[in-house]
Amino acid sequence: MNAVPSPELPHTLRAHLDDYADYLRLERDRSVHTVRAYVADVRSLLEYLCTGRAGATLEELDLRTLRGWLGGQATAGVARTTLARRTSSAKGFTAWAQRTGRMAVDPGVRLVAPKAHRTLPPVLRQEQAADAMAAAESGAAQEDPVALRDRMIVELLYSTGIRVGELCGLDVGDIDGDRRVLRVLGKGNKERVVPYGRPAEDAITTWLRAGRPALANERSGDALLLGRRGGRLDQRQARSAVHDVVRAVPGLPDLAPHGLRHSAATHLVEGGADLRVVQEVLGHASLATTQLYTHVSVARLRAAHDQAHPRA
Template sequence: MTDSAVMDRYAAHLRLQRGRSEHTIRAYLSDARSLVGHLEREAPDSALSDITLTVLRSWLASLSRSGSARTSVSRRASSARTFTAWLFREGVLDADPGARLVAPTSRRTLPAVLRADQAAAALTAAESGAAQDDPLALRDRLVVELLYSTGIRVGELCGLDVDDVDLGRRLVRVIGKGNKERSAPFGRPAADAVHAWLGVGRPALAAPASGPALLLGKRGGRLDQRQARSIVHDVLSVVPGAPDLGPHGLRHSAATHLLEGGADLRVVQEILGHASLATTQLYTHVSVERLRAVHDQAHPRA
């Protein structure tokens, strides 16, 4: 097989057998092509069967020298292990060199989060902007309300269809990573935003290309992630002192505020759609104020 044919089969494997999203597939293919390109530069007459542990280490070292962050190098090492394991199962490699590849440990840092009053100010600003029933303002309000109320990912938000929203039970059905389905609850303000959007905003923007998409761009197509990020940045820009966050920051803020309100960590895990509780523990943090409150309530010498 040619390298192109191998990549096509690898993409099909990621899509059909691993259930990866299109965004993840593009990233994995980009990493695989980067690795192959490095091999060809180091040994012009080489083939995929010449990928060894030395080649993998040399590739990662070149990424580090070019300025890639430790987190990026760690992620690419994981991607390379997936690729070499697949090449081994396909018979392209006699052994899997990725099984012995050790990447630098990434330093996970918590993103900035909104304070509860800043989140309230942002949502109030979005609601006031939608007061004149402008379709785009109604959509922007719904984007911010749903991201903060449910803690869903921006890709999950943009993938929502109208039928995924259950207004009666105030639940949204989400297809998350690994094509796993879950339900995320949302509050009454978000429900009001859904009502306003479906009643006035969406009909004004709907076009033949809209299909079942819940959120639409100004030309009627499904809202894309880049537009959603711009919406969040624009809304937060009017809140004095608020950090410049994107949708991920709203997700983290939602999780943090749930914990500060007394939510169990496993409940937050379910809402966020994390497969492992350890991921939730790394993703969220408990404020000093909540620690003090729990200590005051529970410790006999408080």
């Protein structure tokens, strides 16, 4: 997959950008979405490098240029999380350019990323999650194939905390019904086993019995989740299913699949699950990422105390 070059870039810089996109995809095995985001960041950097410089080359990309590029975005009000990602994109590109002989030195070594404010999307309270699952089950009562599928989507996302991309990538053979676990292929092609509960088991069983056969055709292959035309369900359709289910319950915040993942993780921590276990379930590479959920739980505890205790 080659990058779509900006017409303002000289031919040599366009070639470097294409090569970097291939490196991310073929050697680093990054997802399509990740490659697109990183390449867009680097293209923006190279366009900044070319501003007022005819025929700019990579050797002109120095620390001052990197800081000027990020500083301009900060002044324009770009979010800190976006600046942190773009800093990471730039550092990855300059390291690759130096390693492959395209630059004599790596100016990104001294570039410091702004610390992103680590926040979570809205999460459901446990009773709200139960209401959402009940709404999905009620919608599937008539055994309409799409309603059965959508019930399984929300049940699995909440029961397992897996990512929506991981959900859509599941095959029928990834379900171990005897042990009630899923075999999930996560980021970096790392495989993990994730348990699911009895309500999710019921949703899976009903989908495989009455939902999937009604949608399956020659396009289906081994995909667990199918679209209306029988092909593997894509992430956009899964997101729509979650939004539709949540909107059916008055008073619930509008939630995307990632919100169900965060709700699952928060409720695991609130229920006393060991952080290492939660880390394994979620597929986090670092325990520090998982520890964010302890902050959420403490914040909820603080709020409950302030509201209920007479001497709060």
